[in-house]
Amino acid sequence: MSKERAVPEMQSPPSPGQAPLNRTGPSAASVGPSADSEITWLLHRAAQRMRGATGEQAEKHGIQLRDYVVLSALGKTPNLTQGELGKALGLDKTTLMSQLDRLERMGLVVRRSDPHDRRARIPEITKAGNALRAKVASACDSVETAVLNSFSQDQVQLFRRILFEIIGDSEDRGSCL
Numbered sequence: 404m405s406k407e408r409a410v411p412e413m414q415s416p417p418s419p420g421q422a423p424l425n426r427t428g429p430s431a432a433s434v435g436p437s438a439d440s441e442i443t444w445l446l447h448r449a450a451q452r453m454r455g456a457t458g459e460q461a462e463k464h465g466i467q468l469r470d471y472v473v474l475s476a477l478g479k480t481p482n483l484t485q486g487e488l489g490k491a492l493g494l495d496k497t498t499l500m501s502q503l504d505r506l507e508r509m510g511l512v513v514r515r516s517d518p519h520d521r522r523a524r525i526p527e528i529t530k531a532g533n534a535l536r537a538k539v540a541s542a543c544d545s546v547e548t549a550v551l552n553s554f555s556q557d558q559v560q561l562f563r564r565i566l567f568e569i570i571g572d573s574e575d576r577g578s579c580l
Contacts, residue, residue: 446569456550460542464535466509471543473502474511474536477528484523485514511535 436444458468466474476492477483483491489499503526506512511532517523528536551559 453547453550456546457543460546461539463542464539466511466535466539469502470506470509470511471536471539473499473506474528474532475540477512477526478533478536481527482525484517484520484525486523488526506532 436448454468457471461468461471472492473488476488480488480491485499485503486496488494489496492499494502503512503514506526507514511529512526513529514524514526517525551562554562
C-alpha cells in the first residue's frame, strides 16, 4: 500500500514591489489602488479602464483603438506631416507607419506629398474615414459620459485641464498605445 503525499499548490512568485498574496489574505479588489495611492498608479489604472471601454467601442466598428486615435488626430489637425503626427500622438515612426499603412488599406486614410518638402508625406482622413471616426467618437463619448457621470461638468473640465497640464508640451520619445 503506497502512501500518497499531498503536493503543495504552486504559486508564481510576486513581481518586484508586489506583496505576496495567499489564499487567506486580501482579495484582489482590496489590493488595488486607493485614493491615496501614487498618482502614476491611479493614472495607469484609469487609462486601462478607459482604453478597455473605448477600445471595445472601436472594435464594434471594425477598427482598433489606435486606429481611432490616429483618425481623430487627422480629423482635428489636418495637414500634419507623418513626422509631426507621430510627435503629436507620441508614437514612434515604425508604429505610426504600420498604423497608417493599415488605415490606407482600409480606405480610411490617403497620403499625399508635402508641397513644401517632396520627401515628406501628409496623411489625410478620407470621407469614409471621417464617417467612421464620427461613429466611434459618438460611441466613445457615451462611454466617457457613463464613466464620469458622478462628476459635475465643472469637475470634468477641471480634470481635462489637469490631464492637459500633466501631458505638457514636452516631446515624447514615442510609445505604443
